[in-house]
Amino acid sequence: MTQQNADQQQIEVGAIASDDLRLWLAREAQRQAEKRIASQVDIWGKFVTRATSCIGWAVTLTSAFAAISTQYQYRFLALPAMLAAMSAICACIILWPRRWNIPGDTPLYVMDMMENPKDPITTELEATEALAIRVEDGITANSLTLTYYGRALFAAFSLLIASILLAAIWVVLITI
Numbered sequence: 001m002t003q004q005n006a007d008q009q010q011i012e013v014g015a016i017a018s019d020d021l022r023l024w025l026a027r028e029a030q031r032q033a034e035k036r037i038a039s040q041v042d043i044w045g046k047f048v049t050r051a052t053s054c055i056g057w058a059v060t061l062t063s064a065f066a067a068i069s070t071q072y073q074y075r076f077l078a079l080p081a082m083l084a085a086m087s088a089i090c091a092c093i094i095l096w097p098r099r100w101n102i103p104g105d106t107p108l109y110v111m112d113m114m115e116n117p118k119d120p121i122t123t124e125l126e127a128t129e130a131l132a133i134r135v136e137d138g139i140t141a142n143s144l145t146l147t148y149y150g151r152a153l154f155a156a157f158s159l160l161i162a163s164i165l166l167a168a169i170w171v172v173l174i175t176i
Contacts, residue, residue: 026128033135037103040142044100047149051094054156058088061160065167076170083163090156094149101138105131 065081068074113121113130121127 023125023128026125026132029132030128030135033132033139034103036139037101037135037142040139040146041100041102043146044142044149047094047146047153050153051091051156054091054153054160055088055095058084058091058156058160061163061167062088065163073174074171076174077167080163080167080170083159083166087156087159087163090152090159093152098145099141100145101135101142103135105134 061084062081065077065084069077069081110127110131113127121130
């Protein structure tokens with residue numbers, strides 16, 4: 001009976017510290033980092049979509065406000081036109097090409113890891129840890145870029161909304 005209970009209580013615990021836990025942790029860190037960068041790429045794509053939409057609306061409103069502001073009683077609409085134009089410029093910041101870290105490494109980099117004269121990689125564990133740390137640097141750089149994009153997109157939509165509200169208030173005031 002004690003042998004049977006002992007067999008039933010054994011559970012799979014996976015890698016242990018004295019065995020290959022460090023290698024498992026390095027692989028898991030690399031896998032999680034790749035997932036994080038993939039989600040950052042997805043967020044970046046959503047920022048680009050929103051920025052493109054903002055540019056479309058901003059150009060349309062800038063054109064409309066500028067055309068209407070040529071009439072004397074609506075000359076004040078030049079200010080909302082400028083706000084809408086500034087909105088388009090803020091949104092263009094997101095579309096401007098810049099360095100972006102994507103998932104994965106170049107094959108040449110991975111193949112040359114053993115050839116590094118400063119610190120040659122000699123084990124799978126060292127290579128996996130080095131690749132995980134390299135991906136972490138990309139995550140940090142992408143996070144800073146996404147924060148910058150978020151601020152630019154917030155400014156773009158704020159200026160766009162301000163231009164619409166300013167134009168609406170002016171038109172209401174002039175027609176009263």
